[in-house]
Amino acid sequence: MNNEEQLLEELRDPQTSRNGFARLVSEYSERLYWQIRKMVLSHDDANDILQDVFIKAWMNLENFRGEAKLTTWLYRIAINESITFLNRKRGQNHIALDDDNSFLINTLESDPYFDGDEAQKLLQKAILTLPEKQRLVFQMKYSEEMKYEDISDILGTSVGALKASYHHAVKKIEKFLSEPH
Amino acid sequence: MDTKINKLKEIDKTKNPFKVPENYFAQFNEEIMNHLPEKEIIAPEPISMWDRAKPWVYLAAMFIGLYVTINFLMKTPGNDNTTENRLANQQTFPASADNTENYWSTVQITEEEFYQYLEEQLIDDSYFDYMYHHYYLN
Numbered sequence: 001m002n003n004e005e006q007l008l009e010e011l012r013d014p015q016t017s018r019n020g021f022a023r024l025v026s027e028y029s030e031r032l033y034w035q036i037r038k039m040v041l042s043h044d045d046a047n048d049i050l051q052d053v054f055i056k057a058w059m060n061l062e063n064f065r066g067e068a069k070l071t072t073w074l075y076r077i078a079i080n081e082s083i084t085f086l087n088r089k090r091g092q093n094h095i096a097l098d099d100d101n102s103f104l105i106n107t108l109e110s111d112p113y114f115d116g117d118e119a120q121k122l123l124q125k126a127i128l129t130l131p132e133k134q135r136l137v138f139q140m141k142y143s144e145e146m147k148y149e150d151i152s153d154i155l156g157t158s159v160g161a162l163k164a165s166y167h168h169a170v171k172k173i174e175k176f177l178s179e180p181h
Numbered sequence: 182m183d184t185k186i187n188k189l190k191e192i193d194k195t196k197n198p199f200k201v202p203e204n205y206f207a208q209f210n211e212e213i214m215n216h217l218p219e220k221e222i223i224a225p226e227p228i229s230m231w232d233r234a235k236p237w238v239y240l241a242a243m244f245i246g247l248y249v250t251i252n253f254l255m256k257t258p259g260n261d262n263t264t265e266n267r268l269a270n271q272q273t274f275p276a277s278a279d280n281t282e283n284y285w286s287t288v289q290i291t292e293e294e295f296y297q298y299l300e301e302q303l304i305d306d307s308y309f310d311y312m313y314h315h316y317y318l319n
Contacts, residue, residue, distance in 0.1 A: 014220075021217065025210050033206070037199055047209070054213050058220075116198025123192055142189075174189055 004070050011061055021058055028071065029054070031144075032078045038139040039082040041104050041124070043113040049085055053078045068153060075154045079136065086132075101128040101135070126176040130169055137162055138169040 007027075010020030032053060037046040056077055064073055086101070093103045108114055108124055116124065127135055136155070140146045141162075148159045155162070290298075 017220075018214075018217070022210070022214050025213055029210055029213075030206050033201075033209075034199075041199075043199075043201060050209070051213060051216070055216075055218070058217055113200040113202070114198055115200060116196075119192050120196070120198040123189075124198070142194075170189060177189070 008066060008070065017061065021061075024057075024070070025054055028074055031071075032074060035075065035140070035144060036078050036082050038143050039079075039136070040085060041108045041114070042111045045085065045107075049078070049081050053081050056081070072150070072153045079154065083132070101132070104128055122177060122181060123173070125181075126173040129176055130172060134165050134169045134172075137165045138173070141166050142170075 007020055007023060010016045011024065013020075029050065033046060033050050036049045036053070037043065040046055040049065053074070057074060064070075068076075089103065105125060105128060108121070127138060130138060133155075137151065137157075140151045140154075141148070148162050151157075151162055152159050157165075
């Protein structure tokens with residue numbers, strides 16, 4: 001029995017589920033945090049979303065049937081929560097377009113937990129010009145260095161389409177970076 | 182000053198510009214466990230003997246019902262259609278002149294009344310007029 005199967009068994013037993021969940025949190029919180037942080041950019045927002053993700057996972061453990069990997073399930077919750085958060089923010093900023101992430105530049109610049117140099121800041125601005133899904137693919141592949149197969153499981157997109165999407169994202173970012181700013 | 186980068190590779194990936202407060206993850210893990218809502222542990226209800234036997238009882242009842250229905254239908258005279266029964270019926274009612282007599286013994290009107298009724302029907306339908314014109318006038 002592998003580690004994930006052991007953890008699942010622990011989570012399903014009402015007597016051990018709380019301990020199992022503590023193990024799950026310590027194993028996945030960091031990875032999920034970085035995924036969320038790269039999407040919403042601000043530390044405070046990422047922290048709030050991460051809390052919601054784990055509360056949702058805890059409340060819906062009974063609905064997890066083990067058809068996907070536990071990691072995949074958690075990533076899906078994290079991505080859904082992040083997208084919901086961004087849509088809410090866009091609504092508050094009266095932005096109609098789903099892919100317009102320009103408001104996040106201000107978030108990045110005012111975040112005390114961002115200390116990137118000019119090049120890093122420029123890269124983040126370039127990433128924000130990408131459409132939502134392309135940005136997601138780029139972050140998962142470039143920043144998190146995830147395998148295409150794992151990204152495919154999480155996003156429900158074929159490996160071929162992901163490779164094409166990543167390739168286009170890199171081209172767009174390099175074009176943005178090569179322009180004078 | 183303008184910042185121009187030609188390739189993504191020129192950016193140092195090992196340097197993460199995003200920071201977290203000190204000891205953040207350890208504190209987060211502790212905090213989330215403290216704030217985790219209690220879940221009601223629902224003990225599974227014990228299954229009674231009747232609950233266990235119920236499907237078998239229903240199945241048995243269904244077969245008994247089916248058997249009784251088939252038996253009832255087989256014994257209904259109108260549906261007595263097996264070869265043996267047909268032969269038996271033929272033996273009971275042999276093809277003879279007695280059949281007519283047997284038939285009239287079952288109806289409520291007399292034979293005369295029946296022919297009278299038929300004649301009235303034919304007159305009503307002008308059948309006699311047609312026959313008269315067809316055979317006697319042509």
